[in-house]
Amino acid sequence: MIEEQLGRCVAAWYPGATGVTGAAKLSGGASQETWSFDIVHASGNVGAILRRAPPGYGASPGRAAGLDAEAVLMQLAHDAGLPSPRVMHVLQPGDELGTGFIMQRIEGETIARKILRDEQFAKARPMLARQLGGVIAGIHGLPASKLPDLRRMTSSKEIADLEREYRGFGWPRPVFELALRWLRERDPGPSSEETLVHGDFRHGNLIIGPDGVRAVLDWELAHFGDPMEDLGWICVNSWRFGEIDKPVGGFGSREDLFAGYEAAGRKVDPDRVTFWEVMGTLRWGIMCCGMMQRFRLGPDHSMERAVIGRRSSETEIDLLRLLAPRGG
Amino acid sequence: MQDEPTPTELIKAVADFLRNEIVPVMKGHNAFKLRVGINALDLVTRQLALEQSGDAAEGARLKQLLGMDGALIDLNRALSDKIAKGEVDLQTPGLAEHLWQTTMDKLAVDQPNYASYKRELGK
Numbered sequence: 001m002i003e004e005q006l007g008r009c010v011a012a013w014y015p016g017a018t019g020v021t022g023a024a025k026l027s028g029g030a031s032q033e034t035w036s037f038d039i040v041h042a043s044g045n046v047g048a049i050l051r052r053a054p055p056g057y058g059a060s061p062g063r064a065a066g067l068d069a070e071a072v073l074m075q076l077a078h079d080a081g082l083p084s085p086r087v088m089h090v091l092q093p094g095d096e097l098g099t100g101f102i103m104q105r106i107e108g109e110t111i112a113r114k115i116l117r118d119e120q121f122a123k124a125r126p127m128l129a130r131q132l133g134g135v136i137a138g139i140h141g142l143p144a145s146k147l148p149d150l151r152r153m154t155s156s157k158e159i160a161d162l163e164r165e166y167r168g169f170g171w172p173r174p175v176f177e178l179a180l181r182w183l184r185e186r187d188p189g190p191s192s193e194e195t196l197v198h199g200d201f202r203h204g205n206l207i208i209g210p211d212g213v214r215a216v217l218d219w220e221l222a223h224f225g226d227p228m229e230d231l232g233w234i235c236v237n238s239w240r241f242g243e244i245d246k247p248v249g250g251f252g253s254r255e256d257l258f259a260g261y262e263a264a265g266r267k268v269d270p271d272r273v274t275f276w277e278v279m280g281t282l283r284w285g286i287m288c289c290g291m292m293q294r295f296r297l298g299p300d301h302s303m304e305r306a307v308i309g310r311r312s313s314e315t316e317i318d319l320l321r322l323l324a325p326r327g328g
Numbered sequence: 329m330q331d332e333p334t335p336t337e338l339i340k341a342v343a344d345f346l347r348n349e350i351v352p353v354m355k356g357h358n359a360f361k362l363r364v365g366i367n368a369l370d371l372v373t374r375q376l377a378l379e380q381s382g383d384a385a386e387g388a389r390l391k392q393l394l395g396m397d398g399a400l401i402d403l404n405r406a407l408s409d410k411i412a413k414g415e416v417d418l419q420t421p422g423l424a425e426h427l428w429q430t431t432m433d434k435l436a437v438d439q440p441n442y443a444s445y446k447r448e449l450g451k
């Protein structure tokens with residue numbers, strides 16, 4: 001059924017398109033879905049991705065930038081020469097597909113364990129940290145006048161949000177308390193420069209090929225704030241997938257990441273990056289607890305969500321390694 | 329008194345059956361989900377083996393740190409409260425050691441293959 005709707009939609013704006021084929025749902029909860037499909041064309045099929053909220057799910061949840069904003073950001077990134085899919089079409093009411101957009105499908109790998117271990121990425125791995133530093137700098141430098149309306153975040157607000165969420169669980173975690181206290185005592189306050197922040201720049205949201213990074217995805221958590229947040233988040237140990245001595249995504253060094261960022265004409269504040277790494281580690285821990293809550297309260301009673309609750313202790317050991325390192 | 333086999337023996341028997349007989353014939357997303365499920369069963373058997381001694385030691389440390397007695401959850405609430413208020417911190421004798429030991433005991437149940445845990449185990 002979705003192939004018929006997509007076929008009608010695509011025919012209206014893609015010259016020569018005669019339909020779509022191979023539609024497959026890649027991921028999705030109740031409110032947001034990602035589909036992969038091919039646009040059928042006499043000169044060869046064209047790979048495309050639909051990202052949408054189905055009809056009836058217009059409003060985006062609290063932190064989300066919204067699909068319209070995501071489309072604008074992705075297109076701006078593409079136009080600025082950053083690795084980003086081209087946005088082909090923003091859904092209109094007449095498409096009867098809900099809200100969202102259709103973008104070019106970029107081939108490559110997003111699964112961290114494959115990127116970190118498969119031979120085909122061996123040449124890419126040593127250069128990725130520097131490359132991603134440059135990409136993050138490019139995101140932070142996107143022209144302010146063209147950016148959509150997004151929420152503004154500061155470190156103080158983020159600490160308060162995390163604390164409220166953690167307290168809402170009603171389950172004591174002394175290590176999280178220690179991290180919250182550490183963050184409050186070292187809160188650097190608003191950044192002297194506020195920029196666009198991607199907000200979820202890590203494995204899973206990056207398409208990697210043997211030649212390096214090919215696309216940045218998932219702008220759902222984009223906001224305005226401290227640019228150092230993106231550099232700290234990609235260093236969180238949870239995204240190293242076992243390669244704990246390579247802080248950037250399990251493939252690279254902070255030095256390379258920072259060098260790539262500064263080569264693009266921007267400045268790194270390493271203390272703020274560390275601050276955001278601690279914040280990010282706590283944030284992922286609280287997100288794991290939140291998934292357990294959603295399992296328990298019902299909307300998503302899946303085994304996967306249940307066991308993710310037992311991964312929050314991983315962030316506790318990582319917080320202790322950051323805040324109270326032992327000798328040896 | 330409940331009879332044998334023990335819960336641990338029952339869960340292990342089920343997990344081994346799934347691992348040895350069912351995983352090889354499963355494909356795609358269900359194979360992935362089955363592995364997640366087997367990991368959860370393995371976690372439960374680790375908890376059944378380790379929880380009692382870990383909880384007892386944690387309770388004794390908390391009693392010492394806080395100078396009070398009570399259920400484990402209440403002691404953890406009290407410690408959380410003291411950390412939040414700044415009444416104890418990493419300079420407080422025994423606090424860092426307590427948090428480390430408690431966290432290591434959690435990881436021994438939750439994720440004994442987690443790289444940070446394996447690194448710290450060697451220290």
